[in-house]
Amino acid sequence: MDGNLRELGQRIKQARRKQGLDQAGLAEKLNISVSHMSDIENGRTNFSIEIFMRLTEALQVSADVLLRTDVPEVAAVYASEVRELMEDCTPDEQDAMVQTLRNMKAVFLKNRK
Numbered sequence: 647m648d649g650n651l652r653e654l655g656q657r658i659k660q661a662r663r664k665q666g667l668d669q670a671g672l673a674e675k676l677n678i679s680v681s682h683m684s685d686i687e688n689g690r691t692n693f694s695i696e697i698f699m700r701l702t703e704a705l706q707v708s709a710d711v712l713l714r715t716d717v718p719e720v721a722a723v724y725a726s727e728v729r730e731l732m733e734d735c736t737p738d739e740q741d742a743m744v745q746t747l748r749n750m751k752a753v754f755l756k757n758r759k
Contacts, residue, residue, distance in 0.1 A: 648689060648698035649689075650689075651690075651691075651692070652688070652689030653689070653714070654689065654712060654713065655686055655687040655688055656687070656689075657688055657712050657714065658686060658701060658705070658712060659687045661705040661707045661711075661712065662687075662705060664705075665704075665705055667704075667705075667708065669683045669684055669687070670683075672701075672704060673725065674706075675700070675702075675704040676697060676700050676701065676704060676752070698712075708723060708724055711723055731743070746757040
């Protein structure tokens, strides 16, 4: 199983769940079988650019977010998402969120070594 396909599949699954869809619902929107949808999410199959484009539309997510390419535009998408998450929070909640992110980053950095 290709690691990149597996990671892409996991991001597709996360986006699907965020939209409140099950595999059958998304498969229906894409006009593919549930088993093919499962194979996509589990990184067991390649799929066409046409299906990928339909995925981005059905999930209402940018291709950059799914692909997680290392380009400035993707970083801007993440920054925008963090801003959206924090915009209706109190200053204390924002401080707590920033501290949580700092702690998570420290754990990630430690686990890289």
